[in-house]
Amino acid sequence: MRESEERFRLVANSAPVMIWTSGLDDGCDYANQRCIEFTGKSEEVLMGNGWAEGIHPDDRQRSMDAYIRAFDSRQPFAVDYRLRRYDGEYRWVVDSGVPRFVHDGSFAGYIGSAIDISERKQAEEALATVSQRLIDAQDKERRRIARELHDDINQRLALLAIELEQLQNTPSEFHSRVQQLGKQLTDISNDVQSLSHELHSPKLDYLGTAAAIRGFCSELAKKHGVTIDFREESTPKHLPKEVALCLFRVAQEALHNALKHSAVRHFAVEVSSTAERVQLVVRDAGAAFDVEEAKSRSGLGLVSMQERLNMLRGQFSVESRPGEGTQIVASVPLIAEDEGSSAGWKGAKAHSAGFT
Numbered sequence: 001m002r003e004s005e006e007r008f009r010l011v012a013n014s015a016p017v018m019i020w021t022s023g024l025d026d027g028c029d030y031a032n033q034r035c036i037e038f039t040g041k042s043e044e045v046l047m048g049n050g051w052a053e054g055i056h057p058d059d060r061q062r063s064m065d066a067y068i069r070a071f072d073s074r075q076p077f078a079v080d081y082r083l084r085r086y087d088g089e090y091r092w093v094v095d096s097g098v099p100r101f102v103h104d105g106s107f108a109g110y111i112g113s114a115i116d117i118s119e120r121k122q123a124e125e126a127l128a129t130v131s132q133r134l135i136d137a138q139d140k141e142r143r144r145i146a147r148e149l150h151d152d153i154n155q156r157l158a159l160l161a162i163e164l165e166q167l168q169n170t171p172s173e174f175h176s177r178v179q180q181l182g183k184q185l186t187d188i189s190n191d192v193q194s195l196s197h198e199l200h201s202p203k204l205d206y207l208g209t210a211a212a213i214r215g216f217c218s219e220l221a222k223k224h225g226v227t228i229d230f231r232e233e234s235t236p237k238h239l240p241k242e243v244a245l246c247l248f249r250v251a252q253e254a255l256h257n258a259l260k261h262s263a264v265r266h267f268a269v270e271v272s273s274t275a276e277r278v279q280l281v282v283r284d285a286g287a288a289f290d291v292e293e294a295k296s297r298s299g300l301g302l303v304s305m306q307e308r309l310n311m312l313r314g315q316f317s318v319e320s321r322p323g324e325g326t327q328i329v330a331s332v333p334l335i336a337e338d339e340g341s342s343a344g345w346k347g348a349k350a351h352s353a354g355f356t
Contacts (some may be wrong), residue, residue, distance in 0.1 A: 018093070018114040020051070021100075024107070026071045038116075040086025056082035056090050063095070074099045074107060080117070092121040135308065139245065154192045161185040201248065208237035209244040210271050213251045213280075217269055220255055226265045228255070233272040243332045246308045247271070247280045250316075250330045253301040254282040262286025262326065277331050285325035291318045305330065 012019045013033040021030040027048040036043055039054050055063055059081035070077035076098045082090040097112030164182040204212035210232040217228040239247075251269060258267055264286035272279050294302055302318060305328075309316040314332035 015113075020046075020112055020114070022071075022097075022110045022112075024109055026068065026110075029109070035114075038085060039083070054084040056084070058082075067095075067097070070097065071099075071110060080121075083114070091116050091118045093117060135311070149192050154189055157185055157189045157192065161189065204244055204248055208235075209239050209247055209278075210235045210237075212244075212248055213269065213271060216248070216252060217255070220259070224259060226259065226267065229266075229268045231268070231270045233270070235271050235273045235278060239278060240334070242312055243278060243334065246312055246314070246332060247278065247330060249308060250305045250328075251280055251282060253305050254328045257301060258282065258284045258286065258326065261289065264325075273334070275334070277333050279329065279331040281330075282328045283325065288320040288322045288324070288326060291320055 009032075012030075015032065015034060018035040018038055019032040020028055020035060023029045028046055028051050031043050031046040031051065035046060035051070039046065039051070041050070041054070052060060052064060063079045063081040066077055066079040069075075076096070078094060078096040080092060080094050083093045085091050093114045094117050095112060095114040097110045100108050100111050102108050161182050164178050164185065201212045201216060203215045207215075214230045214232065217230045220226075221228045238244075255267065255269070258264075262284040264284055266285070268281075268283040270279075270281040270283075272281075291302070306316045308314075309330055309332065312332050314330060316331075317329045318326070319329075320326040
């Protein structure tokens, strides 16, 4: 046993990661040399719950709760938190632990390791910032094009249609031709207005998320001759701007994909919320597809939907089965899960309601 313990300590102290063990009372009873070097604390100070003193105050309770839950249920765990280095700088680490058992199967505590992942975190944040900027730039350009289509081109076409209508006192053949031209111009005007709303719906700004999605469903159904059942339940009129725009874009992308690939003419869209989250569901009973394969190639837009929800710490799922069709679910928290979240809103008041 002494040889085994000495061998373990030799290996652990030579490892480039922090290694620790805990006993039956969930307190630390061993910390390797890397733990001592990283924290600048002696092994004695790190014993028991002493190691937790170096965790950032904002992360301490969360990480301790994760550890205690795993310890009580004898389950593996992994948690990210900021740990104070010897020079006072807080570094992100991922701490993983597994239960250990002796030869007779009795529980003996935990063994775990912690790895500095600060560079990875910084890279993820930089990538998230770039992705958000790209999405913001895209939305800004859409708004600009929408204003030009609606305020300039659409108005000019409407004026031309009115002028053609005024040519009523003409010979019958000419009158018939003018009517045809007027109808064509009216159709163009309607198409431009529809395109304008797809680029950026004014209803989203003035009437709220549910009204904007309902309006989009109505316009899309009329344009393509399909049926889109829309249901809304207890959704606040004014959601945080980021949430509203995200759900509207996901609804647009999901319905366009369904129209293109499902081979059916009937769809369902549901928007619902609780005090904590707002959820969008788009369903069809059409042809199924391989979700992973679709994500790996361009065209279906699943990656862009996932990216939008990632920006808001939301959840995104796609289920597609033969004979059952496809269901897309997008869920976004109305209150940022932590202060470091890129979605730094404080939330909007939502009526409490279940969603089935």
